[in-house]
Amino acid sequence: xxxxxxxxxxxxxxxxxxxxxxxxxxxxxxxxxxxxxxxxxxxxxxxxxxxxxxxxxxxxxxxxxxxxxxxxxxxxxxxxxxxxxxxxxxxxxxxxxxxxxxxxxxxxxxxx
Numbered sequence: 754x755x756x757x758x759x760x761x762x763x764x765x766x767x768x769x770x771x772x773x774x775x776x777x778x779x780x781x782x783x784x785x786x787x788x789x790x791x792x793x794x795x796x797x798x799x800x801x802x803x804x805x806x807x808x809x810x811x812x813x814x815x816x817x818x819x820x821x822x823x824x825x826x827x828x829x830x831x832x833x834x835x836x837x838x839x840x841x842x843x844x845x846x847x848x849x850x851x852x853x854x855x856x857x858x859x860x861x862x863x864x865x
Contacts, residue, residue, distance in 0.1 A: 765802060767831070769840065771797075792816055814841075820848070
């Protein structure tokens with residue numbers, strides 16, 4: 754969250770669900786090119802802020818390629834208190850795609 758979080762000085766921690774399929778920008782076929790560590794992504798989010806009804810926004814940001822968002826994923830976000838349409842995703846707290854896949858495999862085997 755280094756780049757956007759620094760600009761959100763008075764933020765609220767929240768969760769945002771990725772609604773639908775994110776669009777990966779600038780890659781032609783929708784995926785990051787090999788060797789790219791960060792990708793630009795545009796996604797529709799349903800933001801859940803404590804004590805307020807959920808609301809939907811379109812959000813564009815740069816994400817680590819190994820943590821690119823997927824439909825249904827719940828992302829930790831920091832929401833600007835004065836403008837709830839402004840937020841930053843806490844990519845450091847998100848699992849990599851491999852970590853997420855391993856958790857699903859473990860759950861399917863009956864593990865917690």
